[in-house]
Amino acid sequence: MDDGLVLNLADDDVPSSSKSKNQLKGGRWTDRLKAKRVAKRKTRPSETVLVQGNTLYSQKSKPSLDVDEHQRKRPRFDRAAEDSIEKQPAQSRPHTQIISSLFSRNPQVAAPKNAPYKGPSTPSNAPLSDASDFDGLGLNPLLSAHLSKKMEIKKPTAIQRAALPAILSTVPEDVERDVFIQSQTGSGKTLSFLLPIIQDLLPLSSLSYIDRSIGTLAIIIAPTRELAKQISDVLEDLLKLRLRAEHESADDLNTARLTRWLVSGLLIGGSTRAHEKARLRKGLPILVCTPGRLLDHLQKTASFNVAKCRWLVLDEADRLMELGFEDTITGILKGLDGHRKLALQALNEGIGREVGGWDWERKRRTILCSATIREDVQKLAGATLVRPIIVKATQVDLPPQSTSTKSRSDPILAPSDGEKFTPPSQLSQKYIVTPLKLRLVVLIALLRNIVSHCQSRPGSKAIVFVSCTDAVDFLWTMLGGCSMGGEEVAEAETSDEESSDGAGDKNPSGKSKPSNVVVKSPLLPDTSVFRLHGSLTTSVRMESLRGFSGKSKHSSPFSVLLCTSVASRGLDLPLVRAVVQYDLPTEGGTTEYVHRVGRTARAGNGGEAWSIVAPSEIEWVKWVEGRMNGENQKSADNAIGLSGVTPESVLKLGFGGAGIEYEERATQVQLAFERWVLKRKENAELARKAFLSHMRAYATHPSDEKHIFHIRHLHIGHLAKAFALRDAPKAVTGGARKSQGKGKAKGTSVTGMKAKQWDQDDRRDVGKRMHDVVRSQGRHLKKGGVMASTDTSEFQIAGGYDLEQLVGKI
Numbered sequence: 001m002d003d004g005l006v007l008n009l010a011d012d013d014v015p016s017s018s019k020s021k022n023q024l025k026g027g028r029w030t031d032r033l034k035a036k037r038v039a040k041r042k043t044r045p046s047e048t049v050l051v052q053g054n055t056l057y058s059q060k061s062k063p064s065l066d067v068d069e070h071q072r073k074r075p076r077f078d079r080a081a082e083d084s085i086e087k088q089p090a091q092s093r094p095h096t097q098i099i100s101s102l103f104s105r106n107p108q109v110a111a112p113k114n115a116p117y118k119g120p121s122t123p124s125n126a127p128l129s130d131a132s133d134f135d136g137l138g139l140n141p142l143l144s145a146h147l148s149k150k151m152e153i154k155k156p157t158a159i160q161r162a163a164l165p166a167i168l169s170t171v172p173e174d175v176e177r178d179v180f181i182q183s184q185t186g187s188g189k190t191l192s193f194l195l196p197i198i199q200d201l202l203p204l205s206s207l208s209y210i211d212r213s214i215g216t217l218a219i220i221i222a223p224t225r226e227l228a229k230q231i232s233d234v235l236e237d238l239l240k241l242r243l244r245a246e247h248e249s250a251d252d253l254n255t256a257r258l259t260r261w262l263v264s265g266l267l268i269g270g271s272t273r274a275h276e277k278a279r280l281r282k283g284l285p286i287l288v289c290t291p292g293r294l295l296d297h298l299q300k301t302a303s304f305n306v307a308k309c310r311w312l313v314l315d316e317a318d319r320l321m322e323l324g325f326e327d328t329i330t331g332i333l334k335g336l337d338g339h340r341k342l343a344l345q346a347l348n349e350g351i352g353r354e355v356g357g358w359d360w361e362r363k364r365r366t367i368l369c370s371a372t373i374r375e376d377v378q379k380l381a382g383a384t385l386v387r388p389i390i391v392k393a394t395q396v397d398l399p400p401q402s403t404s405t406k407s408r409s410d411p412i413l414a415p416s417d418g419e420k421f422t423p424p425s426q427l428s429q430k431y432i433v434t435p436l437k438l439r440l441v442v443l444i445a446l447l448r449n450i451v452s453h454c455q456s457r458p459g460s461k462a463i464v465f466v467s468c469t470d471a472v473d474f475l476w477t478m479l480g481g482c483s484m485g486g487e488e489v490a491e492a493e494t495s496d497e498e499s500s501d502g503a504g505d506k507n508p509s510g511k512s513k514p515s516n517v518v519v520k521s522p523l524l525p526d527t528s529v530f531r532l533h534g535s536l537t538t539s540v541r542m543e544s545l546r547g548f549s550g551k552s553k554h555s556s557p558f559s560v561l562l563c564t565s566v567a568s569r570g571l572d573l574p575l576v577r578a579v580v581q582y583d584l585p586t587e588g589g590t591t592e593y594v595h596r597v598g599r600t601a602r603a604g605n606g607g608e609a610w611s612i613v614a615p616s617e618i619e620w621v622k623w624v625e626g627r628m629n630g631e632n633q634k635s636a637d638n639a640i641g642l643s644g645v646t647p648e649s650v651l652k653l654g655f656g657g658a659g660i661e662y663e664e665r666a667t668q669v670q671l672a673f674e675r676w677v678l679k680r681k682e683n684a685e686l687a688r689k690a691f692l693s694h695m696r697a698y699a700t701h702p703s704d705e706k707h708i709f710h711i712r713h714l715h716i717g718h719l720a721k722a723f724a725l726r727d728a729p730k731a732v733t734g735g736a737r738k739s740q741g742k743g744k745a746k747g748t749s750v751t752g753m754k755a756k757q758w759d760q761d762d763r764r765d766v767g768k769r770m771h772d773v774v775r776s777q778g779r780h781l782k783k784g785g786v787m788a789s790t791d792t793s794e795f796q797i798a799g800g801y802d803l804e805q806l807v808g809k810i
Contacts (some may be wrong), residue, residue: 106435112644126604127155185598212283215305270538298335307343436718445654467583474690480519528556590627616713673724
């Protein structure tokens with residue numbers, strides 16, 4: 001061997017059986033048992049001891065073992081990793097570990113099925129190709145001209161053709177009726193409510209007393225900061241219609257000049273409240289916000305004038321309910337009604353003076369948008385909508401007259417039998433049944449394959465969904481810090497003290513600090529890798545979205561976004577070629593799956609959706625197909641199906657090359673990741689936290705999915721390879737217990753479990769314990785309790801969940 005030492009230890013002076021029997025007589029029984037064990041060890045066959053670094057590895061010698069078999073069964077070592085470990089101080093060196101093969105001892109998986117080819121499908125969310133246009137829907141010519149000339153939107157989509165006539169109707173009995181809009185993802189719901197709002201406010205420009213001091217006239221609520229920012233960007237593009245240089249008449253010129261008072265604003269968490277209060281004091285006629293920040297200003301900002309609010313939009317209502325915003329929305333409604341009553345009372349009592357006249361008889365109109373009609377959405381609709389009009393557009397050829405108008409007493413929001421929520425028809429859906437040890441290399445090979453296919457289309461993108469924030473940080477940091485040889489890449493660092501752009505900052509010494517927004521990986525050439533999750537600061541989240549969308553200096557020919565489910569709703573990111581579900585949804589079931597894959601194939605464009613499925617989760621494929629097709633699916637011609645792809649084919653396309661087997665390259669990539677984990681203590685801790693977070697997230701699958709997703713079905717040692725860990729699960733879970741207090745009861749928390757609790761014989765109860773811990777914490781918070789400091793840190797380390805979201809779930 002290179003620098004190892006082989007010692008043959010022979011047991012020549014083994015005591016005779018008679019002598020050992022004499023030694024076992026008399027004395028205490030514990031002494032006799034100890035002597036018996038010592039004698040048993042001495043009678044074992046000779047061992048070959050391999051000295052490697054600071055660790056001894058032993059193998060029992062066999063008389064009939066030939067040289068070739070001995071070499072084949074010798075433990076494998078990573079020489080590069082051992083050399084890097086030798087350079088570290090002795091007190092910080094991790095113990096040497098044995099490398100297991102990626103392609104051995106994997107479960108046998110049946111050949112994946114292929115969905116029947118149905119030929120080219122007509123896009124279900126594309127703009128209409130018939131003679132329909134915005135002018136024919138009753139839209140203001142000024143708006144329709146701006147859409148076609150400035151924003152290059154010439155044809156409405158199916159949901160826009162159905163919603164605009166219903167909302168813009170001048171029929172007296174429909175003017176004050178609320179609207180419920182239901183449509184699949186990527187169909188253009190945003191313009192369906194923005195265009196009517198702007199058209200309703202444009203005539204106010206002809207009134208001489210109208211300016212920004214009028215207050216807020218329209219409020220749009222979105223569940224996440226990213227979606228709120230996206231709606232705000234679209235709204236700002238629409239409000240640029242006043243910049244047109246040519247007008248057909250003086251009236252149009254006057255309208256365009258006076259619309260300078262029509263200003264939009266954005267209120268989201270993480271921004272400066274003082275700056276928001278200054279803008280609210282000046283006046284923001286149209287406001288886009290998240291629920292928590294809006295309620296905060298309603299309760300604490302005296303200059304926030306919403307007494308004349310005419311429009312309220314609740315976008316992604318199903319997501320609002322999932323995140324537990326029901327009480328917040330109730331408070332917002334009470335706040336809006338309270339401000340209006342106070343204004344009317346002051347007006348009647350003659351307090352203050354109002355310039356001009358205002359139609360106080362007109363009531364506020366509410367629009368609720370949701371992709372699904374669930375029980376919680378029905379409850380929200382019943383509390384917010386008055387005599388609503390239902391608007392659906394599940395068919396491309398749906399005529400506008402088919403919108404239903406029923407009274408409030410009718411069950412208009414009850415889902416019909418066999419109703420299903422489906423992705424766009426032109427989306428190609430595929431799955432890969434991947435052994436747990438191969439998950440990491442299969443993901444890299446798949447991304448390399450997607451990048452190579454998009455070389456002719458610069459600006460293409462891919463989104464990778466991961467189950468928890470710690471796993472996102474681990475993958476992002478590892479891709480940016482790992483190299484395949486030579487000098488290591490400067491490792492990305494994360495910090496809570498980022499600047500506004502989050503990249504290219506200068507420290508006091510004048511050297512540039514590593515970017516906390518984007519990283520580059522040698523495994524993905526000409527590719528920028530971004531991350532997005534709820535634990536990042538608002539500035540970093542917004543800069544990541546701008547860079548991924550191609551609107552900042554961080555853009556590359558190809559971009560990858562690593563994210564949690566925070567990016568699964570409403571975001572309309574351009575040129576997304578593929579969506580990869582590295583971890584299947586832990587909540588939301590089929591609805592969350594459709595929302596995730598709906599980030600691609602938007603507005604009639606094509607796209608691919610890939611799902612990495614473990615061998616124990618293969619039943620999920622049939623389960624999700626059945627949910628999407630519905631129970632009353634009669635025709636197999638239109639059935640939705642997922643096509644199976646073998647991991648070997650993905651690895652060949654991603655790592656294959658002339659003269660080199662794909663298995664060898666995949667092994668080299670895995671070893672590079674494992675060396676990166678062993679290089680620094682911070683890297684190893686990041687991998688361990690990601691592993692534990694993944695395990696906790698896996699345990700939160702709902703009860704109706706436990707037959708598919710259960711911890712007892714997982715091979716914990718193989719799963720650790722997906723996080724570039726060579727440690728056995730005992731070492732991983734045992735290391736996490738060191739940070740916990742001595743007085744904490746053993747086995748009561750996920751990160752504090754005994755190492756032996758991960759043994760195969762006792763693995764069946766781990767999932768139940770995890771689930772009980774999560775539920776107990778949630779019940780404690782629900783009753784108004786405060787989580788202890790140790791439990792809070794534990795919960796953040798293991799999951800990266802939003803506590804409000806947890807309470808809303810349990």
